[in-house]
Amino acid sequence: MTESAQKCQEELSALKKEYEDFVYIVSHDIKTPMRAIANIATWIEDDLGPDINIDILNNFSLLKNRVARLENMLNALLELSRINRTEMEEYEVNIPKLVKECMATLDNKTNVKFHENYNLYNENCITLGKKLNKVIFNLLDNAVRFHDKQIKNVFIDISENETEYQIKISDDGPGIAEEVRQKIFSIFYTVNSKDVLDSTGAGLTISSKIVAMVGGAIQYTPSVNNGSIFQINWPKIISVKN
Amino acid sequence: MVAANILIVDNCKIFIENTVNAFSQIGIKSTLCFAENDSKAWSMLHGKNKLLPLPKIMLIDINAEGINGIDLINKIRFDFELKSILIFVVSNIDDVEKKCDALNLNIAGYMHKPSEKGEIVAFFSILNDYWNSIEFSR
């Protein structure tokens, strides 16, 4: 590398670090006043006693719901700023077992049918296990959460070639309209209003940042039945990109 | 809480048996390990046969015959790898001096040792709630 290119590189990493520190400090320091709002709302509600007007009660619950949303957003920002600093251990994982663990931690599995298909020479691999888990969990969670049918089919297909794993997570849900496909990886973007479906809109942002960090790729394509397909290329040998 | 190892230093068979039963009754997922005296405990914390992962929590009967608990805690506190272990001390006799020594070594709590079965379950369910409510380092 020439001297000026190296200098550019150094400046870039310094800026990146400054940006991450900024996001971290801001989201951390906002937490204290935010908690105060939530707490004081509870105290006022408590002090008003049992004979409280139903409208006031509703407004209190709206207030607390919105503060909770703010907390989720701040936690997502914190997570995003910490992606390449925490849980960076490489260890051996069994891929089907890791998928099973992700499925087990989903909170709403009623009427969900998982269809798993593995085409692997070796089910075990040494990788950033926590990160892979996070990505697969987020995609499964989205597939289930935004599904609009009575019976929710979710498909997991994992295969490998010499250099990478190809992970395909698809569903027969509503899919994503063409005009908004550009936006789904942006932070806090949700297709529906957050009042219709309470979600933070950070899962795909976090997942795509993880995948970029490990030097892989993630892309969306609509499926033939109008559902969604997320295809991830996860490299076997990880060289962390900062 | 992390399902970490918990090391109990005690040589009373009935207490150990009741503890194992209490853990399964309450549903505590951590792995229980026992050492019958301080030197056995030290060998589980240090050297080539040490427990992996190292325990984050220990419970020591400080007035049991043959257990030099203060010495053990002292060694733990001066070991770089072990000093952060959360140590709970139990005793069934009143020994003000030892209690003072233990508190000076910054144990997490000095507690009367429960003896009866139901008492032991109540004791560990309070401790378990506490362990679940606090954060541990990764």
Next chain:
Amino acid sequence: MIQKLVNILLVEDDEVDVMNVKRAFTKNNIKNELFVAGNGVEALDMLRSSIIPLPRIIILDINMPKMNGIEFLKIIREDENLKNISVFVMTTSNEDSDKINAYNLNVAGYILKPLSFEKFINSVATLKNFWSLCEM
């Protein structure tokens, strides 16, 4: 034991968080006398000048102006008169480095302040039960 009602010192700079602890104590019927210091420097003054009776328990925030919780903890652990006080960290910091530093200085517990007051009441209830087992 808690029946003897040991004194508690709360080291916390945020007024609402102080009120939060007081309310949660009332809700849980905790009657121990509670003293409050706004930061580490103020707490050290209070402990060393016998303005207050020596507490057996300190509840400690980490992010504070002047002297933060970890710095304060380092100092009291080196002070013969103060080193044996039980310290419980109560903070918003979920940073692993803060947890490691606190446990290396032998705190008895590290508690994250939850967003909701209801959850905080539960944390304090758990703490109360634990204190009731301990001989201070």
